[in-house]
Amino acid sequence: MQKRILIVDDEPAIRDMVAFALRKGDYDPVHAGDARQAQAAIADRVPDLILLDWMLPGTSGLELARRWRKDALTREVPIIMLTARGEENDRVGGLEAGVDDYVVKPFSARELLARIRAVLRRAREDDEHGSIAVGALRIDGAAHRVYARVDDREEPVAIGPTEYRLLHFFMTHPERVYTRSQLLDHVWGGSVYVEERTVDVHIRRLRKTLEPARLDPMVQTVRGAGYRFSAAT
Template sequence: MQKKILIVDDEPAIRDMVAFALRKGEFDPIHAGDAREAQSAIADHVPDLILLDWMLPGTSGLELARRWRKDPLTREIPIIMLTARGEENDRVGGLEAGVDDYVVKPFSARELLARIRAVMRRSREDDEDGSVAIGALRIDGAAHRVFAENGGAPSPVPIGPTEYRLLHFFMTHPERVYTRSQLLDHVWGGSVYVEERTVDVHIRRLRKTLEPHQLDGMVQTVRGAGYRFSAAL
């Protein structure tokens, strides 16, 4: 069954060009020109991935990404942002809003398809991972969910797909320091498209995710070396 990909872009010519590339890549494209149409499309059929333009009328792509990362229906859908903004601060801003990757315009169909397949491959690998528990944190690999167990009933931890992968790797490799480069290789699969600063952004997002459960201290910075995951807060 073909994977459905939602294209959210207010320029019909770009949507048509991207849709043509997706069909050539054996994906099933869905079109939306703004936030309202995107929400309607998701309500009709939850896509397997979203291609999201940064600049949209009314609601920006960044605002949409933040909204979707808070919604249980869309929280785990991978998002790739399409943007003409290639500066580092803009890219970091997109990552902090919850996107999983970005493609800077103008881009080739080959590059776009490569990024889509890389993000989807990482998502499939997540589904194959097993369950693990350390301290008050538990990952249910089959359900693809994270729980915090602080004495009472387990509380679900809302988490995005990239933070899930990062947390799962940490929890299956605790008490060991990893450099940014090593984390990129293990969590992102050594993708040539991802920069080392990306790790710092997602570490911040992972800590923010764990903070309401007072477990953010499990993700530790080792000055001059990298990051470590430890049950010893």
């Protein structure tokens, strides 16, 4: 079955151009011009990936991303933000809202398809991971879920797809220090260009995810070196 990709952009010309490129790439594009249409498309069938414009009428793409990351139906759906806002603070804001990647307008169809393939490949690799436990944390790779042991019972942890990949890498490589560059290579892939500050953003989000279970100290900063994951907090 073709991967379904939801295009959320209020400019019909942009949607048509992106949809044409997606069909050429053997994807199944679905259009939405605003938040209401996007929600209707998701209710019809949850997409495999969402291309989300930053500027939308009524509700911004940033707010939509935050909303979808809190919704169990869309929490694990990868999001690529399409934006004319190329400043670092804007890109970091998008990452902190839960998007997995961003493409700055104007962009080429080739670049967009490459980003889509990379994000979908990472999501597919996540599904193939097995189960692993470190301390009070457990990942069920088959179900793509994370659990934390709290007061002698396991509680599910709501986690985004990038934080899931980062946590899985940490849990399979505990007690070792990794630089930002090494984490980018292992978690995002060496063929994808992502700034090193992206790592810091997702580390903060991962800690925030683990904070309700009081497990955020497991993600440790090693000053001048990088990050380490340790059950010995």
